[in-house]
Amino acid sequence: MRRLRQLAERTPAGRERYVDLLRALAITMVVLGHWTITVIGYDRAGRPAGHSALGDLPWAWPLTWVAQVMPVFFLVGGYANAASLTSHGRRQHQLGASGPAPRPGAVSGDATGWLVDRSARLVRPTTALLVVLAVGAAVATLRHADPAQVRTVVWFATIPLWFLVAYLVVVPLTPPMYALHRRFGLAVPAALVGLVALGDLGRLLGPAGLATGNYLFGWLAVHQLGFAWYDARSPEPPRRRRLPLSRRAGVVLLTAGLTALVLLTVVGPYPVVMLNVPGTRLDNAAPPSLALLAAATAQLGLILLLRAPAERWLRRAGPWQAVIAVNSVVLTVFLWQLTAAVLLVGLLDALGVLPTPRVGSAAWWGWRIPWVLALAVVLAALVVVFGPIEARSRRHPTGAAPRRPWRTTLAVAGYAGIVAGLLLNSLTRKAAPEPLGLPAPALVAYLAGAGLLRLLRSGWGSRGSPRRAEGRASGW
Template sequence: MRRLRQLAERTPPGRDRYVDLLRALAIAMVVLGHWGVTVIGHEHGRPSGHSALPDLPWAWPLTWVAQVMPVFFLVGGYANAASLAARRARGGTATGWLVDRSARLVRPTTALLLVLAAGAAVATLRGADPTQVRTVVWFATIPLWFLAAYLVVVASTPPMYALHRRFSLAVPVALAGLVALGDLGRLLGPAALADGNYLFAWLAVHQLGFAWYDARSPELPRRRRLPLDRRTGATLLLVGLGALVLLTTVGPYPVAMLHVAGERLDNAAPPSVALLAAATTQLGLILLLGGPAGRRLRRSGPWQAVIAVNAVVLTAFLWHLTAAILLVGLLDALGVLPTPPVGSATWWAWRIPWLAALAVVLAALVAVFGSIEARTRRPSGPPGPHGRAATALAVTGYAALVAGLLLNSLAPKTAPEPLGLPAPALVAYLAGAGLLRLLRSGWGSRG
């Protein structure tokens, strides 16, 4: 508590605490959402899980708020712009910023992958079916699809922020147009045209985070800034909500902003125009609530709670499905795993003890692995890798990380993998992580 109090007291006056609150809430909602909608059953004599959303159509409109990945990319855009601007103000370079920015993301993720690979290897050596091993690890690494996308937008921050400074809100508008073009490809062909939406949609939301950060910048003309007043918030909320209703009723988009098996389109994979409308709605709501939330966060207690959560927020996100696997495995081994039909009174009653038990398991995992994230320190000065060679190496490191995560996500969940992860995926990821670690240590600084 003393440490939290000291951190709270040292918070710079200009820090937007609301951004930190939104990051913590977004990840908390992802964790609780995944846990809450999970249906546990048995398949071929083994525990299995799937989403309850197909059986709960009345809950689909709730995903307009529950799909919080846009909030995370919005907050990420704000935080990345603020961090990059501060680095440059100290005389640092974009390459140095990019290398240092990787630490908070890569270290906790590396720990997860190495632990899962080691556990899978032990299970395989003890005679476990490699196909089953892969299925378990695949489920545990579902959160990594998001990290792959986020690493791409982080790596693109320096050039995209430069675009923002020159063209302002025209950039996310153009990116939204590319998302619409991709949706046309899904509807009329070729479907592959929509693959770019994985990049364009999240970049569009990330750019709005830049606009949020620069909203009070005197360097930008007022007409090019994003207004942060309540009137703008109400306008964005109504426009986004109206567009959502039209797109999901008159238009071809499903109501759910999360994956629902059997629907013609998926609003989240790849992201659609409907998801961007949901992001607009959420941005409006964020602006409306910003004033009251900001005033409350000036109090020591609420702010200390936000600091505590954000210190391990990525760790909680990365390990929350592993917590579910461990709990299900334990209950199944004891012969007390409840598998009530989805939507039944028993299933609903089971939600509370289920969430409570998962929270205990996740708390234990965070206690073990959270220090890896919490001890990551921000750079205090400008020194860091620079030059074209260092930039090329940094980009290569990020590319290897993304390639490794994508190879794992795209590999079939039933492929026989003794390590649970495809070997090329693990090698690519570790190579990228190792390269960035070398750059952070000063190697290549004279490039």
């Protein structure tokens, strides 16, 4: 508590605390949503199995217009990445970079250094999860567990990595996309929405693969709005680069988003549900569709309407300390949420007390509260163990890094290895016989990429000894 009070007291007066609250709320909603809609039963072999209850509860589909909070992640991520990139350029200038001081909101300095530093808090907690799962899977395999069943368990535990793949692709694009934002402003997300529309038209008229580009275009569009939000807090940028933050703008965005959403889903060809449900004509979230972007527009309107009262509330010490506490382990909570479910199901099954009521029954609804509370206890224990890994990933100022082409090449290779590893794991069949739970090529690619980025963060190849550089840069 003392540490939280100190962090709260040191919060800069100009910090947009609402962004931190949105990140914490979004993570909480994802975790509670996954836990609440999970259905646990037994397969034909008598082993525990799980699936989503949404397919059996169509009346709940409109609730996903609010519960699908991935757009909030990318909106907040765009704001945070723009702030971090701008701060990095300013810090590099102060610590010895040549040239005039950057203008407010301008990007300068070493983009490769920013990317390497930015990767720490994303990669370290993810590496901990993958290594623990791989070791656990190897132990289970050595004890003669079925490799296909081992893979199924690990596949379920790594479902959150789907989101991380998309975000890790967007982060390296921040420097060039922010440069585009500074030149063209809100025209950039508008053009990206147009590309999403073309992708949707392709998959409605032809194969679903024609919309593959929407994975990038859809999330980039929302990420760009985060840039516009960041620029809106500075008087210097022209209006075309600013996100309107007034209540009137909130009303307009909420109304327009809901109207478009109803037209696209109730009248148009898109499913009402914003999460994956087997059997629907297309998936609104994978890849992002026009309907999901309409939902994102409505969510943005609601966010703006609640901004002023939320900011006043966050000026109080208690709420702000709670937000700081959640955000200090926010990625750990997100990554380990389904591992907590795996552990609890395994424990209850071993004890012979695993409830499996029918979806929608009174017993099923009654089981939701003790189920969520028990999962919260398990997850809290996991956060106590693994949360410090994320907390130690906070960044400290470093010296100006030399701009060398090979550093950029290694950074790109490292990031590519991480993304390729996570993507290969997500694309591998749930029941594939994998002794390590994860495909061996995926694990090798990921660890090699993470190792490269860790080497660059240590200061290897920079001026001064690697050991001294490591002491200066221990985190995000």
